[in-house]
Amino acid sequence: MNVVNDSPRRKELTRQAAQLFVQEGYDRTTVRMLAKEMGIKSGSLFHHFSDKQEILAAVIEEGTKSALTIAHRALELSDSSPEARLHAMARAHLETLFTDRNAHVVALYEWRRLDQPAKEYLVHLRDAYEALWQGVIDDALSAGLIKGDRFLVSCFVMGALNWTVRWYNPAGERTPEELADELVILIIQRGG
């Protein structure tokens, strides 16, 4: 019957589920709503996913993997100076946050709805991503580019960036790059 495969069909269904999860929230999204959005009947849904939670896990997995890929590429392409790397990471973060917006909003808001096994698997992906950030921040601190406690700086920066999903309007006049640059301006020390 139902398997944990990764067919292209399943990828597409996952993308559509993310959209609905953002609009309605995970709990409020019924399997019948999901099926309707996908153009199938609710029973058919369980051919692709073993249960509703697995759809949630699939959405979050997609988003997190994408974030990792984008961040790695950004660091590879970036200049090696601490400031360039800080810019690169901030830009990459906002880039993935808005290109895979649905998946990331779901990851940020519905994380606790995951069951324990899914949480354990996905937390490793998230840790890998956060380790990238920690490295960049450590370098910036060593270079005297920013000031403060390494743990708190990470938390504050991640907070400032992730919070953007609550207020940023992609159709507005500011680009994600401008946002990233403004954040770096706010936190780096430039004798004044």
Place this chain on the structure above:
Amino acid sequence: MNVVNDSPRRKELTRQAAQLFVQEGYDRTTVRMLAKEMGIKSGSLFHHFSDKQEILAAVIEEGTKSALTIAHRALELSDSSPEARLHAMARAHLETLFTDRNAHVVALYEWRRLDQPAKEYLVHLRDAYEALWQGVIDDALSAGLIKGDRFLVSCFVMGALNWTVRWYNPAGERTPEELADELVILIIQRGG
């Protein structure tokens, strides 16, 4: 039958509801769970609140009013220098965030579950609070204490602070005051 009063009993029930909403999320919290926590039967709940959404609105109203009160008092007691006011607001924000933690977490996570009328009423309270912040940030910008765009700086600072509810452990070694001070260190410009 049921009225929109503000009896002390209702206040207490609201506090207990906040606790459950944080633990389980609004949607997952059933009226039967709420009633059990309150030591009554589910039907009796509707003597105090006209429906489930009204409980949510009551929780968020409590939290926001508390934030406003604490922020006002902090600014009155504070020195008038831009830096002192920035510190005072950051400390006040974290103080209310952790003393009325349940209510604020609910406000941050379950806002979209409010119906339109409740949202319209509560958004005024929130705007009043954010106006206080905007004033303090404008002063800090004018004084050259921080750098950047006034709107973006507000959003980043609010994000960094509100995000703390996701990682801060009140039982840990850092006090909310230390957190506030560290954030100010991160963003103010001190010739380096």
Place this chain on the structure above:
DNA sequence: CAGTTAACCAAGCAAGCGCTAGGGCGGCTA
């Protein structure tokens, strides 16, 4: 002591929920 009221309970309704069982169908492969 009659009248009022706030607070609660027992019982249950209608709707919606996640999920299952069993089968149909068209496109592959042998």
Place this chain on the structure above:
DNA sequence: TAGCCGCCCTAGCGCTTGCTTGGTTAACTG
């Protein structure tokens, strides 16, 4: 041409949901 498999459907089971109804009880008030 036979057998298989991926994908989908119909029908519905068992349960939970928010909320209602009609009534009880104890405390207050004139």
